[in-house]
Amino acid sequence: MIAEDTMEILYERAQEEWDKIENNTLPVVFVGSATCGRAGGALETEEIIKNLLIQNKKYAIFVEVGCLGLCVLEPIIMVQPTEGLPICYGPIRPENAEEFVRRVFIEEGVWEEKLIGVMSTDVYRGLPPISKHPMLELQVRNVLRNCGLIDPENFYHYLAHNGYRGFLKSLNIGTDAVLEEVKKSGLRGRGGAGFPTWKKWSFARDTSADIKYLICNADEGDPGAFMNRSVLEGDPHSVLEGMLIAGYTIGARYGYVYCRAEYPLALRRLEIAIQQMYEHGLLGKNILSSGFSFDITIKKGAGAFVCGEETALITSIEGHRGMPRPRPPFPTNSGLWGKPTVIQNVETLANVTLILQRGADWYVQYGTENSRGTKTFALAGKIKRTGLVEIPLGIPLRKVIFDVGGGILDDKEVKAVQTGGPSGGCIPADMLDLPVDYESLTKAGSIMGSGGMIVLDEDNCMVDIARYFLSFTQAESCGKCTPCRVGTRAMLGILERICAGKGEFADIIRLETLAQTVKQGSLCGLGQTAPNPVLSTLRYFRHEYEEHIKSNECRAFVCGPLISYHIDPERCVGCTMCAKACPVKVISGKRKEAHVIDQETCIRCGQCLRVCPAMYSAVYRRSGSRVRYEPIKERKKKTG
Amino acid sequence: MNVVIDGKTVEGRAGETILECALRYGISIPHLCTHPALPPFGACRICIVEVEGMRGYPTSCSTPIAEGMVIRTQTEALRLLRRNILGLMMLEHPSACLVCERRDLCDKYRPKSEKVGATTGCHTCNNKEVCEVRELSADLGLAEIMVAPNYHYKPIERSEPFIDRDLNLCILCGRCVRICKLHQGKSVIDFVHRSSQTHIGQAFGKNLHEAGCTFCGSCIDVCPTGTLSDRYAKWFGRPDRITETTCIYCDEACALAIYAVNNKPVMAKGLYDKWPVCVLGHFAIPEFLNSPQRLRTAQIRVNKVLRPVTTEEATQRCAELLKNHMGKNFAFVCDTSSTLEDRHVFKKFTQEVMQSPYYFEIVPDRKGYARFTNIPEEVKAVITTGSFVPQELRDKFEVVISLDIFPSEWTKTADVVCPVAVFAEVSGTVLDKDNQIRPLIKACNPPGEAMPEWFVVQQIAKIFSPDKWKEYQAVEEITYELGINTAKLNLDRETAPPASQNLKERREWFKGHKIEDYVSGLVAVRNFEEGQDHEEKAEVRLEVKIPENPLPFMVLSRRELVPNTYEFVIHAPAIAKKALPGQFVIVMVDENSERIPYTLSDWDERKGTITLVIQEKGLSSRKMISVNEGECLAHVVGPLGTAFEIKHYGTVAILGGCYGIGAVVRLSRALREQGNKVIMISEARSHYMTYYKKELTAVSNQFIQTTIDASSGEKGHAIDALKRLLQTGEKIDLIVAVGCPFMMMITAEETRNMGIKALCALNPIMLDGTGMCGACRISVGGETKFACVDGPFFDAHLVDWDEVRDRREAYSTEEIQAVSYTMPSTTLEGEHRHHHCSCMERG
Missing domain, CATH: 3.40.50.740 (Rossmann fold)
Structure with missing residues (x-):
């Protein structure tokens, strides 16, 4: 018999706690203080606001919440007045704090300049609802539903939002039914490979080992990816509830959260949340008298990218050097300490919680036939609105870029979208109507990955992009298997040569051979996917490689050694700025006469380009047959 | 359970891997990192196969068989992938010899490897004869290296007791790491660093003893390359007799295999998969039994x-x-x-x-x-x-x-x-500590x-x-x-021999003699135990200020040009004044040294210096390269030999290889100054072995670089470039080849019918260098010549090349013996070697 009554008492307490915020007698200030907010100065802003309020004898309740995902607008501060709906502002930097206090608290008005929206679905008192904010309108915030809205360190806040109801339901319906529910939801692993979650669970469940393990993989290592961090910082309990459900279903006795040490805030919030679970009987022996015992331990990773790979992660937890081992045997048969082990990504577990809380029938309304649900993406690159977005799977890439992301910076031409982190590939602009789901991305030569999405424009050199991503995987190769250790290095060597203008046509063939060898021959996912950036750029942007080799031309003007600097005699007025700035003094010319750069001795540092006044823009660049001038900008008229 | 391998249905055993099953049925799958004594690892990726229903190419060494599995081991795709993977592996291993077109000829002309310091190719590798990588590359048909190899420039480690380690040869198969874990239950050595910087080492740069090594030697036994080697055994070559016998250093009576060459014990190994043997069993038998101090006559x-x-x-x-x-x-x-x-x-x-x-x-x-x-x-x-x-x-x-x-x-x-005669020199039986009778089988001959x-x-x-x-x-x-009918080797030990797990448990005496008096490595172990292991082990190269008036034969500069090759500038004004192109000097490093001839690479009459390019190849050159700047050599005698006749020849092609590249600088300059057109062709194994490019370009009219693996310049030997040159219509009047005997031999053979005169510089063993002793005797055109006074330049087409090789090999056993001892670091590296010399007094 499950001790549901103890939970009911907790839910009552939680409701009381949340009511304090809902029916507030003092204004409540929600400060978005996840790592992204803190980087924007959220804590400083908070401190200044607090002090100013005290000085002005105003009082308010402060709640530090997670991230809303609107990175461009951080720090975000939401104010819930004693009457009416909460209003969201951003960015409120420390220097804006004073004005913010004046306008919002002293004058008790709305600071429209900084207004993001009101927490409502419709226009409220003439204010736009936040859900209609262009960046949020297309989004479906399921996994991120609590992020930015509840105090992640407050257990009752989570409980008050259906917290642990999914786990309670699991205990009630039994493991068979849970597995059936997950199967029905069509949930696939969010770590990158997209393996059906129910299948993985049933493999481990069907083994007859005395002890099984469940591991939450929070070793988010892709450069520029922060999906998991946001969930852990903003709503850690939703992940831990998912662990309880998964652990219960497969019959695991112990759980581990493998989280990288570079996430101190996520780690702290996880620690607090786990402590709260123990305090309230949600972890330990015989949880809620159900007979199910489960303990969760946090294991900090030391920052090796490869430890995000299942088997390397297991080896790392075991206290060894994090190196992958061949599969089979798969971890579901022989994983941690040789016992059956299920490893799930943070986001997968958060989805599990949702599925159990709201039911598979509700869940399947999002996504496509083969890719159900929503997926979070870290949107970055040459895009207007960067941030953490959650979209239903299956919507076209174009919508994500242009509607959610607001299009390309400076309205330049989009060239490609890089998805899937360093293991992913580049999708060219003419394929932007591609739906974002597992199969379509794989078919296009990229992968879903854990959710990195980097937008590239005409100023990005694709050879350089391939070189950049490969240099990352190359450096992060654990060094165990030959193809990955040596192959990535050899490929990187060739790419560096091409970027330096020393490539030859045979290098493209070599690159392809090496890429295939590394892809087919490597031991783990890191090596098998490491050539993807090279293969996909070779597939869609082969002409850029050829231009680099054939005519020493970098069309994006990125690869330094392929760019030469010249002075247009028509534009040059002989201001001597460039000649003074030149570190090797190879620019000659008399004052008030056109200057000339000696190409033989020029070291191509670009200093002349940077110092040439924008009103003349006389310095131009040449790469192969291409010439690029900087626009002439009228000198700003002095305002009196 | 039944599985299908290459269309053949075979019965597999539960729990075995695809590789084990295939090998049991005589189906060969190339493999490298896997080892029968070790758990599967899956790192080298050579043993990949195709399995129906499985994604990609699983490694057969790690994939367990399953009922009904259909496995293919020899498809075209697999062969290509394996070759490419091996090709990648060879980018981190001195591999030029593997893709050399004259590989067979080289093996024939010099079957034994040479005793160098850093190994840069197969013919200078101690592991050549038993190398698994060589076998594999032959099997897989490796013919070219895709991109330029990545040589790691790691210093060779040879200051540890018994074990030499040259990480530049390491292919990171992880066998040593795994056997250490298995045999010692700990990781004395492990992978260090990651990506292409990954290497094998001890934690925090400790030395082996500090890291807890018991010198069981198991790591050497499993190493498939020449990376880890038994310092004593390494240069003896392939053993001609292997005998399984019992160790009698103590009553643990471990089963051992004794390896012998010419009835001389050279190496011992334990016979267990699960346990190691102790330091004595692995390292202290051959050196002990072969000790020159043994009683030989009544x-x-x-x-x-x-x-x-x-x-x-x-x-x-x-x-x-x-x-x-x-x-x-x-x-x-x-x-x-x-x-x-x-x-x-x-x-x-x-x-x-x-x-x-x-x-x-x-x-x-x-x-x-x-x-x-x-x-x-x-x-x-x-x-x-x-x-x-x-x-x-x-x-x-x-x-x-x-x-x-x-x-x-x-x-x-x-x-x-x-x-x-004792131990491995006799047959008989012994009792172990459990009173079991163990056999002793004669494995080698006793001395005298x-x-x-x-x-x-x-x-x-x-x-x-x-x-x-x-x-x-x-x-x-x-x-x-005695009524003994059976005596079985102690093969089923249930526990490890105590001394194999704890160095302190080792025996120290045998028949009333202290074992370490006859086994040099044990002295090094003792030194470590007595607390000398906490000292800074880094190579001490003092900042030396060269005095304005250097002492005679003072080394003014010393630098490593390429692995294993060094350039020395020595103060020797009298020699510099007299030297002529083509001449050489004889150097004695200290009073007890051998006299070794080195060609004068260059000299400066004004500064009073001579320049030598020296390769480490044995004890004397090893002594030489360990001389620091500011130290003095005992003697330098010269200039010796007949100078090269500098006159107008027309077009001269100078072919330089190895140390010969350094040796021809002055010769080339002199010939060019006489109005000759000098075409300089420098050959090296790989790009990291090329040197003096700038210097040679400056003293020649045309400079061509060749490498065996095509990683820098043209592919092939210098002679290949010469032939290509002749094909383009270039007329050559004289060929001069300076390099190792093999390089000069092939130059001679392949130019024999061209009607061009070819000269070579011979470098046989020399003693006095003045034509008295006859040690440097060689046959040229049927006539006996002395290289020291008649040479060093001879008509390459008339030289008896087999004799040249054989005479160089004459003292190879003694030379091996000389380089085989563990040199306590105080006698070779670091310590000053001229106690009488006033350079000791420098501040």
Whole structure:
């Protein structure tokens, strides 16, 4: 018999706690203080606001919440007045704090300049609802539903939002039914490979080992990816509830959260949340008298990218050097300490919680036939609105870029979208109507990955992009298997040569051979996917490689050694700025006469380009047959 | 369970891997990192196969078989992928020799590897003859290296006891790491760093002893390349005899395999998968038995002096001496390191022939130490089989007959000394600590006249009572008489031998001799144990300020040009004043050094300096390259040899290889100054072995670089570039080849019918360098010439190249012996070597 009554008492307490915020007698200030907010100065802003309020004898309740995902607008501060709906502002930097206090608290008005929206679905008192904010309108915030809205360190806040109801339901319906529910939801692993979650669970469940393990993989290592961090910082309990459900279903006795040490805030919030679970009987022996015992331990990773790979992660937890081992045997048969082990990504577990809380029938309304649900993406690159977005799977890439992301910076031409982190590939602009789901991305030569999405424009050199991503995987190769250790290095060597203008046509063939060898021959996912950036750029942007080799031309003007600097005699007025700035003094010319750069001795540092006044823009660049001038900008008229 | 491998249905065993199953059925799948004693690892990716229903290419060494599995091991795709993967592996291994077109010829001309420091190719690799990578590359048909190899420039590590490590050869198969974990239960060594910087090492840069190494040597046994090597065994080449026998250093009686070359023990290995053997079993047998200090001939005392005699004379003397000491006047003292057969004969001799009750068998203590003191008063004559009796008791005896292996105070004061064969040199049986009988099987020959102990005693007995003593023809007869029917090797140990897990448990004495007196590596171990291991081990290269007036033969600069090749600038004004192109000098590094000839690469009359390019190839050159800047060489004699005739030849092609690249700088300049067109072709194995490009370009009209693996310049040897040049219509009037004998030999052979004169610079072993000793004798066109005075330049087409090679090999055994000892770091690296020299006094 499950001790549901103890939970009911907790839910009552939680409701009381949340009511304090809902029916507030003092204004409540929600400060978005996840790592992204803190980087924007959220804590400083908070401190200044607090002090100013005290000085002005105003009082308010402060709640530090997670991230809303609107990175461009951080720090975000939401104010819930004693009457009416909460209003969201951003960015409120420390220097804006004073004005913010004046306008919002002293004058008790709305600071429209900084207004993001009101927490409502419709226009409220003439204010736009936040859900209609262009960046949020297309989004479906399921996994991120609590992020930015509840105090992640407050257990009752989570409980008050259906917290642990999914786990309670699991205990009630039994493991068979849970597995059936997950199967029905069509949930696939969010770590990158997209393996059906129910299948993985049933493999481990069907083994007859005395002890099984469940591991939450929070070793988010892709450069520029922060999906998991946001969930852990903003709503850690939703992940831990998912662990309880998964652990219960497969019959695991112990759980581990493998989280990288570079996430101190996520780690702290996880620690607090786990402590709260123990305090309230949600972890330990015989949880809620159900007979199910489960303990969760946090294991900090030391920052090796490869430890995000299942088997390397297991080896790392075991206290060894994090190196992958061949599969089979798969971890579901022989994983941690040789016992059956299920490893799930943070986001997968958060989805599990949702599925159990709201039911598979509700869940399947999002996504496509083969890719159900929503997926979070870290949107970055040459895009207007960067941030953490959650979209239903299956919507076209174009919508994500242009509607959610607001299009390309400076309205330049989009060239490609890089998805899937360093293991992913580049999708060219003419394929932007591609739906974002597992199969379509794989078919296009990229992968879903854990959710990195980097937008590239005409100023990005694709050879350089391939070189950049490969240099990352190359450096992060654990060094165990030959193809990955040596192959990535050899490929990187060739790419560096091409970027330096020393490539030859045979290098493209070599690159392809090496890429295939590394892809087919490597031991783990890191090596098998490491050539993807090279293969996909070779597939869609082969002409850029050829231009680099054939005519020493970098069309994006990125690869330094392929760019030469010249002075247009028509534009040059002989201001001597460039000649003074030149570190090797190879620019000659008399004052008030056109200057000339000696190409033989020029070291191509670009200093002349940077110092040439924008009103003349006389310095131009040449790469192969291409010439690029900087626009002439009228000198700003002095305002009196 | 049934599986299908390459269309053949075979029955697999539960739990075995695809590779194990395939090998059991004689289906070969190339593999490398896997090892029968070790758990699967899956790192090298060579053993990949295709399995129906499985994604990608699983490794057969790690994938367990399953019912109905359909496996393909030899598809075209697999072969290509394997070759490409091996090609990648070879980017981190000196691999040019593997793709060399003259590989077979090279193997034929120089079958043995050379004793270099850093290995940069197969023919200088100690592992050449048993190399798994070589086999694999032949199997997979590796023919080219895709991109330029990545040489790691790691210093060779040879200051550890017993173990040499050259990480530039390492392919990171992880066998050593895994065997260490398995055999020692810990990771003394492990992977360090990641990506292409990954290498094998100890944590925090500790030395092996600090890291907890017990020197069990298991890592060397499993290394498929020349990375880890047994310093003593490494240059002996492929063993011609392997014998399985028992170790008798202690009563653990481990089963060992003794490897012998020419009936000389060179290496020992444990025979267990699960356990290691101890430091003595692995490293202390060959060096101990081969020690130059071993007693080789019998000796008898004549007028207070020991004189060498034949064994017959010695035993005759024994009989004479013992005649007057029958009964209780005689005692026989042996210890349990003698075989059961030996001891049976000893006992029988004592009781039946000498009719004495005094037969003593000492049981050594935990350290192998055996001492015998309570000798009965009436004993006046004694036979001992080791130096067990304290020297102060010597005067109690009128007759001492010593059967021994090494000279000691005891043998020096004995009346008769007979050298005996022991250990791996004899057959017989021994008892282990559990009283099990273990076999001892003869694996090698004893030195000199040494005979088994029982045999020597039987000889004495035969003289005493020719009628009564029943002569044993062979040791087996004694075994039979003892009633021993079976003696099995100790192969199923349940625990590891204690000393293999704890270095302190090792035996230190054998037959009254301290083992470390004869095994150099143990001295290094002892030094570590006595606390010297915490000192900074980094190579000390002091910042030296060269004085304005340098001392004679002072090294003014020393730099490593490429792996294993060094450039020295030496202060020698008198030589610099007289030197002519093509001449050489003879160097003695210290007073006890060999005299070695080096070609004068360049010199500066004004500064009074000479430049030498030196390759490490044996002990003397190793001494040479360890000389620091500011130190002085003992002697430099020169200029020697006949100078190259500098005149107008027309177009001269100079071919340089290895050290020869350095040796031709001045020659080239002189020829060009005479109006010749000099085409300089420099050959190297790979891009990281090329040097002096700038220098040679400056002194020639045309410079061509070739590399065997095509990683820099043209592909092939220098002669290939020359041939291509001739094809383009270039007219060559003279060819000069300077390099190793192989390079000069192929140049000679391949230009023989071109009608162009070819000269080569010969570098045989030399002693005096003035035409007196004849050590450098060679045959040119059927005539005997002395390279030191008639040379070094000879007509390459007339040289007897096989003779050149054979004469260079003449002292190879001695040379190996010389480089084989563990050099305590104080004698080679770091320590000053001229104690009389005033350069010691520099601030």
